[in-house]
Amino acid sequence: MELRDIEIFLAVAEELHFGRAAQKLHVSQARVSQSIKKQERRVGGLLFERTSRMVQLTPIGSRLRSDLREAYDLIQNGLATASGAAHGTFGTLRLGVMGVMGNEIRPLTAAFTARYPSCPVEVTEFHFSDPFSALRAGDVDVQLMWLPVREDDLTVGPVVRTEGRALAVPETCDLAGRQTVSLEDLAGRTTPDPGPEALGYWLRAMFPASTPGGRLIRRGPRARTCHELLTLVAAGQVVSPVNAHFTRYYTYPGVVYLPIEDAPPTEWALVWRTGRETPVIRAFAQLAQCYRHRPSAGRLGRPQMAAAV
Structure with a gap:
């Protein structure tokens, strides 16, 4: 199975919607359908139950998702490590967070420093009353911010956490x-x-x-x-x-x-200055992409976030 087919399967398994999976991967919906059909022929069984109203994983699909997710994350981690070594990734990453969000993503920062021992993470707090000044002044390298962020001079990276x-x-x-x-x-x-x-x-x-x-x-x-x-x-x-x-x-x-039962979930994403991406920022963002999160649908429970191994 090619890496792109794995990405397509995992996207459909996460979104449970062929159209949204296609948008997420920037491919056509026909490409997604063809890939899933090819994978189903290969395994000899259905991976998804599909109706006009819903898409859901079959037991075979659910097992394959678990197995492929672990393998895919290992591949992505390996690529991130190799990229860091190739680009000489070293130096402090200055991370801006609001309030306690530094603790909320501590598994991510711990995984980053474990993978890149020469890249300590320095956490700096900023407040919602002044969200962009520290980043634009260069006081921090990257910030964790709720979306949307629509600023021409700022780049929005991966979403690393979702909550109600x-x-x-x-x-x-x-x-x-x-x-x-x-x-x-x-x-x-x-x-x-x-x-x-x-x-x-x-x-x-x-x-x-x-x-x-x-x-x-x-x-x-x-x-x-x-x-x-x-x-x-x-x-x-x-x-x-x-x-x-x-x-x-x-x-x-x-x-x-x-x-708040009908409030949209908050998505927290990494944001950095456009044109100022460094090997350290790039490595952190690549590792962050290996983290998966699920919205809490307005409930107050802790959102799920599986650490990259």
């Missing part, structure tokens, strides 16, 4: 006794204002200006950091969408977290 979202509310709020909330529940309420340095489209991905139904969500007092945000929530001045990891790291007196 919650709403932080005061314990005295009328929503506090609920099991879940929806984005429409933000209508007429006040959320924090991170300030002018957070670009509008990037900010609205986390702090929408209106509900899906078009109802206004007010902007309130300034919050530059996670702790300032939670202080405002506890004081009853705002409610705030937050990422699911808040519920594990930030137990805060007077604050209740409620899953």
